[in-house]
Amino acid sequence: MSSQGFELPLRLLLAFRMLIDELHTELARQGHPDIRPMHGFVMQAIGPAGTTAVELGRTLGVSKQAAGKTIDTLERIGYVERSTDPHDTRRRVARLTPYGEDALDRSARIFDALRARWAGELGEERLQALESDLRRMTPDNLWRLDIPGWFGTL
């Protein structure tokens, strides 16, 4: 326990976990009780134009089968819907439903509010310094997170 370095990763994880927990507590209150942390990432990755299982898998860094299963789940709970591409009948394009869009919109607003709370607690300058330092220590491409695959084998 005398190791200095132990605290940093734990605090990073704890901070992340807190933000995500608060997000989902609030989302549940605002009519999205079934959404899971991962779904937010996935819906962001689906994007406004929609996507297929293969594309989504590439974006998220998981197999197309895993991406397909995740789309199945999101479809089941009403966040995405699939339609066949008339130009290529093999493709089944998944798009956000209005309910899915609503979840993303609310997530963005809730995250903004949480950030504002941090700014209120730490001061906007310190928070910007924190964000800048994290930006410096992490890769640029926020979108190659490989989140789902990574968590699975944790």
Next chain:
Amino acid sequence: MSSQGFELPLRLLLAFRMLIDELHTELARQGHPDIRPMHGFVMQAIGPAGTTAVELGRTLGVSKQAAGKTIDTLERIGYVERSTDPHDTRRRVARLTPYGEDALDRSARIFDALRARWAGELGEERLQALESDLRRMTPDNLWRLDIPGWFGTL
């Protein structure tokens, strides 16, 4: 994407993930190729006095069955061993093996080295400010992380 608040949780997660990935790359090189990120948390939770499945489950916030399975895994790959408590023959106390202790020792040293790299990049003062800010925004009790249970339902 115009939401300011989206970046903070992502950067926190990405930073955590980087540190953990680097830890495990280095652990693999130092003779611990089979250890998983979760195992480190669990071994910390087992502690020097050893623990039982029920206790471990309570500490980690998972069911005793899940804790038991995790101990099974750690036993199989040689990080813990079980013995029966002579005072209560129901209890099977799991303790770290020397190989398990070695993994924890090396983890501590590797985390220290990673923190030193951050200090070299950001400066010790900025890093301390970052740690202090994170400490301020997260709960005190580092050990009620509920890590395994939380990741499972992510």
Next chain:
DNA sequence: CTATATAGTGAACCAGGTTGTCTATCATGT
């Protein structure tokens, strides 16, 4: 000595990941 609480185990299940195999469809080169 009986009744209740506790430790551990096993089984059935779920989510989300993997790989391998298969079909249907598209795209291309001769």
Next chain:
DNA sequence: ACATGATAGACAACCTGGTTCACTATATAG
């Protein structure tokens, strides 16, 4: 025009790490 190769999706079998329910064995209290 057609054979060939690439791609999209689906299905199956499996892994890990969680869950709940049900059960046995042991300990402890009245």
